[in-house]
Amino acid sequence: MTAFQDLQATAWRDVAIGEIPEVVVYRNPQGTFTRSVTAGFIISVFIMLLVRGTTSAAVPYYGVGVFMPIMVMGLSIRKHILATATGSARRWGSLGATFAAALAALVFVGQIAGKWNEGGWVVLITFSILILSANLLLISPIGYRDPQQIHRIVREKARVQGAMASIVEWQSLRMQEYRYTIITHLSIYTSQFFELFGVRRPMRFTPVPIPAGAYNDALHVDHPDAPSILAQHLVTESAPHLGGAPNITEPGNK
Incomplete structure (x- = not known):
């Protein structure tokens, strides 16, 4: 369970960026994300059954949940x-971050290699499938997120406000840009493949995502009343109707 203890903090973010179906995010009145916690418990039980209760053999799974994210961070x-620092701060800062990433990668790979005979190879396969599945889910209709969906997931369902909400909203927009890039390239490659056989396959139309902008522009003061970066995209204009807008009757008038 230790490797999955942050599911409450990460599951709703994964839903917002399009990696997990929206049905997963639910926060009860007490503030607990019960569905992600339940999923984490089920996964933990499955892993224990997979390694037949040998906790030492499950160490590589801990690396997937802890050291791999540290490496990416x-x-x-x-x-x-x-991209932002200059001078000695840029040099020493980049060296420190590189050292931390390399150390985390060493521990992550070392755990898999050290437990190879105890089933570490299964973790390698599982991790590869996890990455592939995440990308497949993202480019599927499940992974599509428009500003209204992102705002609903972050602000209404997860009930997160302030700077954290703004950061996740920015991350969601960035992931939609990544999703659009992947789908566009896949469509081009698929069309080129079919053209080799004389078949001209029309490309699938994919809505262009809203630009996320720079990360620093998405940050706000860490205050619950900080505005959402999606606010400007949530304004919906009323569609024109035949005959114009209906007449508004004032109180007392017929």
């Missing part, structure tokens, strides 16, 4: 430092 911090 280290690489992200390194990229951010290289």
